[in-house]
Amino acid sequence: MSRKAFTRLLAAVSVGVALTACTGNTAAPPAGQAGQGGAKVANDEPGEKVVIGFSAPAADHGWMAAITNATKAEAAKYSDVELKVVEGTNDVNLQISQVETFINDKVDAIVLLPFDGAALTPVALKAMKAGIPVINVDRQFDSPFAARSTVLGDNYGMGVSAGTYVCDKLKGKSDAVVAEIAGIDSLPLTQDRSKGFADALRECGLKVNNRVAAEFTVESGEKAAANLLQAAPRIDAIWNHDDDQGVGVSAAIKNAGRKEFFLVGGAGSANVMREIKADNGLHKATVVYPSTQGADGIRLARLAVQGKSLGDLVEVEIPRQVELYAPVVTKDNVDRYLPAAFES
Template identity: 30%
Template sequence: MKHRLRFTSLALSMLLASGSALADIKIGVSMSQFDDTYLTYLRESMNEKAKSYPESVQLQFEDARADVVKQLSQVESFIGQKVDAIVVNPVDTAATRRITKAAVKAGIPLVYVNRRPDDATLPQGVATVASDDLEAGRMQMQYLADKLGGKGDIVILLGDLANNSTTNRTKGVKEVLAKYPDIKVDQEQTGIWLRDKAMTLTNDWITQGRKFDAVVSNNDEMAIGAAMALKQAGVAKGTVLIAGVDGTPDGVRAVEKGELAISVFQDAKGQAYGAVDTAMKMIKKEPVDQAVWVPFQLITLNNAKDFK
């Protein structure tokens, strides 16, 4: 009898071990595009966070390549695979409703990261981890307004027009501008987050003979592109004040070199860790904040070393 009991216990323990091996956690992650510098840091940090758990957490990354239809298809594929949770960095913040509906219908936790959907409210089972882009725009423009003494001409480099990050950062800039009627916006065009596109735009403005005292950029990559165009045109460093957002390693180095006046640090690690942690809590049916906000921080020459 004792032998039979021992055998039954051994069989049970083997079954449990086998079950735990099958209970690896799988999270599907759809990124709007892999070739965006900031989103690369976000992706790397998510991987780093996933490795920190005692259980096995596998992240399956997919590149939506800035295609709304492709991103929806990726989410539907995750649902078909019966992943434990889905994390989405949306291509278009105005086109997330079908993604939300599909995940909620399947009963799979959904976390939007870095870009919050435009929908005013999100249903239960859906959370967001992002930063307040309005604040980023306010921070960079207030710094520039102070440095300009409340007067001058500026140009604005917009990100992808499909993203509310672009809308809200620019809105924050204009909220500050409303207090300074002697600061005029000479040009406002999209560089779609890209360094080379912003360099081309800035070069065109210089060639057209436009004069501006500052460049307000929705991200660091475009700010660096503007700095490169000005340097190529022989404009002395610091003559035109340039402000970016993100605090990427390249952006921080540009601040240290005096190529950018400032950047506004968007915490990729904070967002990435927050997204994975929120997904894990939702999988385990633990309470979560439906909206997790990661604060921005101003980067100047004086504190740039703290962001390296």
């Protein structure tokens, strides 16, 4: 029985009991790999062919486009990976249908960035029960059994990073007015960002005085910011969750002729980083939300199917969850992050 066939059989039997079994490495490690407790793993050496299906929301803003582009580029690096990419969609039913097609086509693994994690949970569970490892990206499923591994940005950490930076900038200003322009309020990731921001501000005696929500688009950012500026005659700092919608936020600020505050961005776009580097605008920082998550998903999917592990870990299987760091980019460190930034 091939490794892939064994993987699928084992996952079908045990998905409800031990999720990690679906990629269990029960045979002897291939040549060039170390066993449990070993040193190096030759992860990049060509191995058994892996067919990976990839589905994500529509690339209607820079960050999502960067996710998809990075995913394709990463897959192209491996001669043993065949990537099947379906058209990005914000239609939940269509995305469910796309995953159903991957299952019917018997792909070896699925990398899935769901438009809505809760809505895509049942079909992800179906894939896992069919023995197809699912790598969940960015927006979590409702069930821990719906994915073999999950790659996440640190949304709560984004809020903490942004709030900590605001606290440092407004040190000693107890009457400071802090505003927040969130993303899609119904998404857990937005809720986590807002919670982290509020928790960090609380540590220095500040709070969010004015808050509006947008939809991660330029148009929604401009509309939400215009409403915020009209409601708040004085602001000392604004944290905008997303640099793509930040293009609209900046337009609204310019139209209103406001410049008494500083801006902290979110996600880490190249245009915001260039403004930070030039130090000639309202943006003084942005908090990175990596657009490499899909690419990381490709690597994990390949390793899971081939029965390999991460070379920098002792464990013989891929991790259950990977949470990426959310650093603050300022003029002091912008040169480090700018080359990898996405264009809004």
